[in-house]
Amino acid sequence: VDIEELQYLTRFVSDKESHLVIKDHDICKTKCKEKYCTVFCPGEVYKWEGDRMFVGFEGCHECGSCRIGCPFNNIEWRYPKGGLGVVFRLA
Ligand code: SF4
Ligand code: SF4
Structure with missing residues (x-):
């Protein structure tokens, strides 16, 4: 699937609280030069x-990439609460 198309076909319903949390900002700053x-x-x-x-x-x-993509395992990732997060439109 083309990612541009996917972006077009989706809408976002924001939760108030982030489901993605950087565990330790110092690691990003001092250990991860590449900022993957x-x-x-x-x-x-x-x-x-x-x-x-x-x-x-x-x-x-x-997409779940940040759960495996961060070499320092520095991103806490949870599914957004039910009904929130990404919603795919039925074409
Ligand atoms: Fe921080 Fe991980 Fe991103 Fe590197 S890849 S900047 S450690 S969250
Ligand atoms: Fe980005 Fe995918 Fe991680 Fe969401 S789950 S923050 S889209 S890498």
């Missing part, structure tokens, strides 16, 4: 701003 999450996340959820990782969780596609 800013590259592998198709939703562009992770943005490195100066000295801190910002998590725009509303854009998450729930």
Whole structure:
């Protein structure tokens, strides 16, 4: 599936609380020079701003990549509460 198409076909219902949490910001800052999450996340959820990782969780596609993609296992990932999170429209 083309990711642009997927983005077009989805809408997001935001939860108030992030289902994605950086466990230790110091690890991102000092140990992870490459900031892999800013590259592998198709939703562009992770943005490195100066000295801190910002998590725009509303854009998450729930692809699950960040659970395996962070080499420091530094992202806590939970499924959003029922009814929230990504919703796929029926074409
Ligand atoms: Fe932090 Fe993991 Fe992202 Fe690296 S890949 S910046 S350790 S969350
Ligand atoms: Fe990005 Fe996928 Fe992780 Fe969501 S689950 S933050 S879309 S890598």
